[in-house]
Amino acid sequence: MINNDIHDNQNELLELKALLFEEEIEAFNALEKKLQTLQLELNDSEQIIHKITPLFDQVLLKKFEDKDERTLEIYAKYLAQIINKSAKNNLPELSKSLQSVISPAISKEIAENKDTMIDALYPIMGGMISKYVTQAIKEMMETINNKIEDGLSFNKYKRKMKSKVTGVSETELLMEESSDATISSMFVIHKESGLLIAEAHLEDKEIDDVHMVASMASAIKDFINEWIKNNSTQSEVQLLSYGNATLYIESAGSVYIIAFLDAEPNYEQRKEINTFFASVIKDYASFFQKFDGDDSADEIVSLSKKMEEYLYTHSHTKAQQQSKIDPVKYILYFLAFVLIGYSLYQFNDWYRKSSLERTVYQETGEEISIGSEDEYLVLNGQVASTDIIYKIESTIKKHTKEKIKNNLLVPMTYLDKRFNNESQTVKKSLSKVEVLEKKFTNSLDDLQTKVLTLTKALAASKEDLEQLRKSTTDQIQVLKEKKEQLKKVVGIKDTISSQLDTIFSNNQFYNREDHTLDFRKLELFRAGNSVSELEAMKIVTETFNQYIKVISKYKEYIEYIIIEGHTDSSGMEADNIVLSKNRALAIKEYLERHSHIKQYNMDSILKVEAYGSSKAIYMNDVEDKDSSRRIKIKFMLKESQILDNVRRVIND
Amino acid sequence: MIRKKILLLGDFSVGKTSLVRRYVDGSFDDKYLTTIGVKISKKLCSIENIECEVLIWDIEGSTPSKKISLGYYKGASGAIFVSDVTRRETIDSLDEHKDIFLSENPEASFVTAYNKADLLTDIARENIELDEDTFFTSAKENSNVEALFIKLVEKMLS
Numbered sequence: 001m002i003n004n005d006i007h008d009n010q011n012e013l014l015e016l017k018a019l020l021f022e023e024e025i026e027a028f029n030a031l032e033k034k035l036q037t038l039q040l041e042l043n044d045s046e047q048i049i050h051k052i053t054p055l056f057d058q059v060l061l062k063k064f065e066d067k068d069e070r071t072l073e074i075y076a077k078y079l080a081q082i083i084n085k086s087a088k089n090n091l092p093e094l095s096k097s098l099q100s101v102i103s104p105a106i107s108k109e110i111a112e113n114k115d116t117m118i119d120a121l122y123p124i125m126g127g128m129i130s131k132y133v134t135q136a137i138k139e140m141m142e143t144i145n146n147k148i149e150d151g152l153s154f155n156k157y158k159r160k161m162k163s164k165v166t167g168v169s170e171t172e173l174l175m176e177e178s179s180d181a182t183i184s185s186m187f188v189i190h191k192e193s194g195l196l197i198a199e200a201h202l203e204d205k206e207i208d209d210v211h212m213v214a215s216m217a218s219a220i221k222d223f224i225n226e227w228i229k230n231n232s233t234q235s236e237v238q239l240l241s242y243g244n245a246t247l248y249i250e251s252a253g254s255v256y257i258i259a260f261l262d263a264e265p266n267y268e269q270r271k272e273i274n275t276f277f278a279s280v281i282k283d284y285a286s287f288f289q290k291f292d293g294d295d296s297a298d299e300i301v302s303l304s305k306k307m308e309e310y311l312y313t314h315s316h317t318k319a320q321q322q323s324k325i326d327p328v329k330y331i332l333y334f335l336a337f338v339l340i341g342y343s344l345y346q347f348n349d350w351y352r353k354s355s356l357e358r359t360v361y362q363e364t365g366e367e368i369s370i371g372s373e374d375e376y377l378v379l380n381g382q383v384a385s386t387d388i389i390y391k392i393e394s395t396i397k398k399h400t401k402e403k404i405k406n407n408l409l410v411p412m413t414y415l416d417k418r419f420n421n422e423s424q425t426v427k428k429s430l431s432k433v434e435v436l437e438k439k440f441t442n443s444l445d446d447l448q449t450k451v452l453t454l455t456k457a458l459a460a461s462k463e464d465l466e467q468l469r470k471s472t473t474d475q476i477q478v479l480k481e482k483k484e485q486l487k488k489v490v491g492i493k494d495t496i497s498s499q500l501d502t503i504f505s506n507n508q509f510y511n512r513e514d515h516t517l518d519f520r521k522l523e524l525f526r527a528g529n530s531v532s533e534l535e536a537m538k539i540v541t542e543t544f545n546q547y548i549k550v551i552s553k554y555k556e557y558i559e560y561i562i563i564e565g566h567t568d569s570s571g572m573e574a575d576n577i578v579l580s581k582n583r584a585l586a587i588k589e590y591l592e593r594h595s596h597i598k599q600y601n602m603d604s605i606l607k608v609e610a611y612g613s614s615k616a617i618y619m620n621d622v623e624d625k626d627s628s629r630r631i632k633i634k635f636m637l638k639e640s641q642i643l644d645n646v647r648r649v650i651n652d
Numbered sequence: 653m654i655r656k657k658i659l660l661l662g663d664f665s666v667g668k669t670s671l672v673r674r675y676v677d678g679s680f681d682d683k684y685l686t687t688i689g690v691k692i693s694k695k696l697c698s699i700e701n702i703e704c705e706v707l708i709w710d711i712e713g714s715t716p717s718k719k720i721s722l723g724y725y726k727g728a729s730g731a732i733f734v735s736d737v738t739r740r741e742t743i744d745s746l747d748e749h750k751d752i753f754l755s756e757n758p759e760a761s762f763v764t765a766y767n768k769a770d771l772l773t774d775i776a777r778e779n780i781e782l783d784e785d786t787f788f789t790s791a792k793e794n795s796n797v798e799a800l801f802i803k804l805v806e807k808m809l810s
Contacts, residue, residue, distance in 0.1 A: 190727060195655050195707065211655060211694060212692050219709065219724060222724055223721055226723055292654075293656050293657075294655075295653055296653065
């Protein structure tokens with residue numbers, strides 16, 4: 001009963017619940033269903049991720065937008081780990097993925113914010129560039145070092161020694177050797193302010209705006225030193241180069257010195273500049289410390305002078321060094337030249353002898369060796385026979401003009417054989433010689449007999465010959481005399497003419513051309529008359545006497561003395577001929593009576609010839625009538641007499 | 653003759669280079685300013701018959717990523733601190749520039765330029781207080797530029 005009651009109560013309670021909590025029960029049921037759904041979803045991870053991810057995204061985005069430091073820190077840590085892991089697992093893939101995203105982003109950033117990007121990258125890039133430049137210089141120095149090792153020059157050892165002594169690497173020394181710098185200007189600059197304290201320049205090397213240049217150089221030096229300091233290097237900048245200009249900077253105390261050069265200074269030059277700078281510091285240290293920009297101090301004047309003197313001394317020394325000749329270098333060159341020359345000579349000598357040896361072998365089949373001794377070619381070796389020795393000698397003489405010393409040998413067996421042969425030959429020759437000797441003796445006797453006979457004949461002939469010579473000499477003398485006579489006879493006319501020319505050398509009536517007396521200039525006759533003038537006739541007579549005196553010496557050869565009569569062309573020629581004849585006869589008669597012709601017995605050969613006007617005298621086509629009326633006297637030789645005399649001389 | 657090194661200091665774009673360009677006799681190319689952060693110019697001044705050549709170091713304005721080399725500050729006898737009067741922050745940063753400068757050169761002289769004053773209205777100008785070492789300057793209108801430099805030289809030589 002009780003159980004039934006309890007059961008009924010429970011039902012009622014349920015009904016009551018249903019009535020009172022109807023909405024809650026529905027909600028509970030709905031919740032129960034949702035719970036079941038959630039239980040199912042919890043077991044399905046994909047469902048969970050699908051639901052939760054958008055929430056996470058939103059939360060993360062919010063945190064990134066707010067730049068939540070904790071979030072960024074976590075992400076940076078894991079991102080680095082993720083990238084590292086990816087890089088280890090598959091680096092190419094990671095690079096490819098990052099490249100596609102990062103490259104465009106960087107390009108865009110560079111294009112839009114160039115300066116910012118440069119600022120950001122400079123510390124990294126500067127370091128990288130410095131690293132690569134340092135590496136490049138290191139490699140270059142190694143290359144130079146290798147070249148030094150490979151070098152064979154004397155300078156290599158000189159450089160090595162210098163490197164050991166000075167402690168400077170060979171590479172630096174090599175680089176220094178290639179430079180040859182001139183210091184054109186020098187500044188001493190106040191280190192802190194960059195103000196120029198003193199300056200000096202070579203002539204024509206002055207710099208404009210020196211104070212600005214000094215300040216700018218100072219600024220550049222500070223800029224570079226600052227950069228070096230940032231790169232944890234203890235040193236300071238010492239060389240600044242641009243094109244052909246180089247600034248060598250040396251710093252000390254409160255100042256630094258700048259030397260302006262046309263090339264990088266070598267080790268020696270740097271040492272020299274530093275020494276000079278040290279002396280400047282020593283002398284002017286207190287002045288430098290007090291320097292306040294006032295350039296009127298005496299110290300500046302003296303310092304500038306000192307620097308100028310240094311520049312000119314240095315410039316002069318450099319010129320002297322350039323003009324110096326390194327004697328060691330030239331001696332080495334000379335020795336090398338001599339060595340090469342000697343080697344060439346030796347080679348040429350060897351080649352020539354070898355060629356001769358080959359030629360001898362080709363032509364004689366004998367192998368010999370050829371050497372030298374003084375000016376001789378020495379032939380050594382053994383050959384088959386003595387004949388070949390001569391053949392070898394002649395072969396060599398065909399190819400060279402050098403003297404030959406023949407040391408060639410032949411085998412003893414050959415010599416024995418040769419000696420026997422020669423002995424046989426000599427014996428045969430001797431018997432032939434004996435026969436010949438006998439024949440010769442006989443011939444000699446005959447010859448002596450003949451010589452005797454000939455001697456006798458010769459003696460006889462000699463006497464005959466002497467007589468003949470004597471006779472010939474006499475004949476020659478006779479011939480000479482006849483020749484003189486002949487000459488005299490043949491030249492009779494010339495002899496007479498010559499004597500006449502001498503006697504009448506200044507006589508106006510003597511014609512030298514035909515050796516006649518021509519009285520045209522003596523007006524012997526008036527026109528048409530044959531009566532001569534008395535005074536004129538006296539002159540004719542005197543002249544004729546001189547003429548005949550000469551001719552008379554050769555009287556035997558004279559056939560006639562002819563008096564020629566001439567008239568002018570006036571009148572009839574028949575009359576003129578008569579007139580000329582009369583004139584000649586008138587002269588003849590006068591001379592027969594008054595001249596010496598009879599004394600010489602020559603009056604019989606005096607005759608006249610009349611020419612009328614046929615030989616009248618014309619001057620410029622006009623007749624000189626006074627001259628035409630004239631008398632000429634001439635002689636005529638006996639040609640037959642002369643010929644007879646010649647014939648007689650010849651016949652005699 | 654006396655020579656002095658002076659600096660022009662101030663933020664970016666306050667007109668330092670324009671002031672120098674207005675004043676100097678000769679200078680290097682502006683490209684050096686962007687290359688090494690300084691440009692040198694010179695000016696010959698004559699104060700009461702004393703000739704003084706000033707070498708003006710126009711120093712590039714600093715940025716967080718690019719600090720100015722302190723080497724440039726050394727040995728300066730004077731400085732001109734320049735601000736852009738239209739940009740408050742450039743006036744505010746003058747003290748920082750002065751502190752750095754005086755830490756290197758405690759005995760040096762200085763003057764201050766409120767540059768680009770041509771852009772100020774009269775009212776605004778009246779509201780800014782100036783002491784005897786501070787000038788309104790305008791490189792554009794060549795206003796007070798010479799007076800600024802002369803004042804500094806006078807102070808240096810006194």
